[in-house]
Amino acid sequence: MALFTDLKISRNLEKALADLGFENTTPIQEQAFPMVMSGSDVVGIAQTGTGKTFAYLLPILNSLPFAKEIHPRVVILVPTRELVVQVVEETEKLAKYAAIRVLGVYGGTSMLRQKEALAQGTDVLVATPARLYDLILTKAVQLKSVKKLVIDEVDVMLDLGFRFQLVNIFELLPQKRQNIMFSATMTDDIEAFITDFFVGVQKISIAVSGTPLENITQYAYAAPNFYTKVNLLVNVLQDEETYHKVLVFVSSKRSADLLFKELAEFFSEEICIIHSNKTQNYRLRSIKQFDEGKNRILVTTDVMARGLDLQEISHVINFDTPAYPENYMHRIGRTGRAEKEGTSILIYTPNEEEYKKSIETLMSQKIKELQLPTEVEVATKLTFDEQPKHKERENPLNINEEERGASFHEKADKNKKQNQGGSYKRIIQKKYSKPKTRGDKNFGKRKNK
Template structure:
C-alpha cells in the first residue's frame, strides 16, 4: 500500500493523519492493518523507529465505535512509565477528531488519582503491568469488557521479568479477545509465550533483527578507559552545530551520574540525565526539555533505549558498549527515525571489544573505526569499576588450590563432625510416615500412612 487512502479509514482518522503530516504508511503499518482489522491474533516484528505504535493503533481506532460504558474496551501494556506517557499522547493525536477517551496508569505516582480517573471512564487504558494488576486487585478497574489486548515491546516485558504478571493478567481477561503483540526482536521467550497462551497467531516480520537502518551512519572509537571516553565526548560535543541533539547511553546508574558530573563542568545548561533512581517528575521533565531542545545532551541508561519517540536526534553515542548486541540496535534506533538521517558513535575499550564483535556479527557488517583526535587527552585515571580489585595476600577470602594448612590446623573431632539431621524425633517420624509430621493438620500423617 502506497497511501493511507488505501486503508479505507474514517474521515476523522484521515484528518488526524493529515495534521500529523504522514504521507504514506511504513511497511509494518501496511502489513499489520488488514490483519488486525480481520480480528486475528498478531505478533509484529519490526525495528525500533518504524512506526509500530501507529501500526496497531490505526486499525484499533478504526474499529472502536463510540460507547458510553465506563469500563475500557482496549488494554495496551508497555514496559516503562515513559512509554505509557508517550503512547497516551500518540493515541490522543490519532483520535483528535473522535470521542475516544484514553488513560495512562503506571507506578511511581499516586494510585488514588488514577482510581478517580478510572471511575470517570475510559475507552483505552495504557498501563505498566504492575500498576494495572494493583488497580484490578483493588477493584478500581474491571477488565471484563476488554476486546483487544496489545502488548507493546513484548521482548522488553519478558527481559524485565514481567512474564509472571502477564500470566496473571491473562487469567483476568475475557477469553474472547484479540491479542496484538509488537516487538523489535523475536526471541524463544516470545515463542513460548505465544505457544502457551495464544492460538493461531499470525506473524508479521518486516525486518530481520540486527539489520542496521540504512539512514544511520555508524562509526566507532577505540579508547582505553572511562575518563578518556569522557574527554573524547567533551571534544566532540564542542561542535554544537553538528551535535545539536545528542543521546548518550551508559551501562548503569553509577556511570550515568559519574559522566553527568564530568560533562556538567563543560555543558551545564545544555545537559540532563535520566535513570531509574530519578523521580518520575524529574524523568518526565528531562525528556520534555530534551525533546523541545532546551537541553542539547541527554545522558541515560537503557531505560531510554526502547519505544520512546524523540524528534530529530542528531547523534546517539554508545558511551559504553552494550553487552547484548540487540540493545545496540535499540539504542541507535533513537536516531534516523521517520526516514531522516542519523549518526551513531560507539566507544569501546579493550575489555568491550568482544561486545563490539558480537554487535558486528549480529549486523553482519563491520562498524567503521575512526582515530581519536590528537587533542583528546589520554587519561590514566580509572573509574571505580575499572580499578583493580585489591585482596590481602596473607588473608584471602577464598584459599587458593595450592593452600596448605599450618600446624595450628586440625580436623574436627568425630563427635563434632556429625551432620545435623534435625533431631531423632523428626528422623523417626520421617522414616515411619515417609513425610515429617506437620503442625497444621493433625490427621495428615494418618491419611497418608502407607
C-alpha cells in the first residue's frame, strides 16, 4: 500500500488530502493514477467502497492547469442525482487549494438556474446523461473544450438505458480526448460498449466481483414469506447497540414502500427511505440524516444506493435476495470499510433460494445459515405477489363431450363449413360447363363481325 505522497501529486492536492486525514492509497487509486496521468483510455473495475472516485479525480485534478474558459474541460457522467452531488462534494474537497471550478447538473431541478451557473464558467462538469444532453440541445453548454471524459458506474448507466444519451454525447465531443471509465463489474454489455466506441483501452481490475471481503461476516436466514421477513427485522433491529447503522436493500420501489410502512410502526423516528419516486430534496435529506446518524435504518433500492459514500455502516441487510449475484457483492461492500469489521444478513424465501445458490457459487463459499429465532412469528399474511392466483381452466382444442358445459351448442347446419377440396377452376367449370378465362376481351366482337 503506497502513500499519496509517493504518487508525485501537486502540493495543493497533498494539503487537501492531509486536511481529509488520508495518507495511504487504495489498490485502485495506486494503479489508476499513473495510467490516467499517461493520457491513455482507461477502464477500472473495482468493488464498491474501494475509492474509485478519488482514483480518477486525483490524476485529473493533478494535471488540470488553471484556465479562464467558460466551457468545461472535464465532464464526469454519473447515473443518479445523488452521485452528482457526492462527486461534486468530493471534487470540491480535493480542489480546496486549487483554482478549479466544479458544477453539478441533474434533472428534477430548474434548468434555468443551471444555465445561469454554466454561463459563469466551470472547469469540471458533473452531470447525469439526460440533463447534460438537454443542456447541450439548448446551447447552454458546449463540449468543444473537453479534454477528459469520465463515465462512472458504467454498468448502472447501461442497465438504466442511458446508452442512447451516451452515444449522442460522444458524437458532440472532440475526437481527441481521454476516456476514463469505472465500474464495479465487467459484464458482456460493458465489453461490447467499450469495443464499439473506444480503441486501445487499458484495463485495471482490482478484486473480481465475486471475491468476498474478508472483514465482512455473512449470515443467511430462510423465511417463508415477506411478512415473516418483516417480523425477523423487527426482532433483530431492536438491538440498537449492535445494529447502530443499518442499510436495508430491497429489489423494487413497491417493496421499499411496503417495508418502510411496516417498520415505521416500530422505528418511526429511526428509519428513512430513498428510491427514485421520492423527491430530490427528500432523498438528499434522507441520505444526510442517515450518514450523520440521525436515522439508524435506511431502506433503499440498489440503483439509489449505488456509488453513495456512506460511512460506518454496521450491517447490510438483504431483505430481498438479488437475482444477479454481482449485486449482492455491491450491497455487502457498504459495510466493513476502511479495514473495519462489518456484517451482512441475507433473508431469502423458497422462491429466492436459487439466487442464494448463485451468490455462493460466485463467491466460492457458503453463507452461514442461522435458524429463525423462536420468538419470531411465522406470518400467514401474504403480499399480493405471494397470494395464489386463480387460474382459468385450460381450453384445449379437443374437448371431450363430457367436459362440455351446459351452454355448449352445436352449430346450425347452414353455419358449418365443408372442405370440398379442389380448385377455383373446378367450381367455375361446374357452373359454366367449361373454365371461364380472362382472354381477349374483343374475341367475341371480332367473331360476330
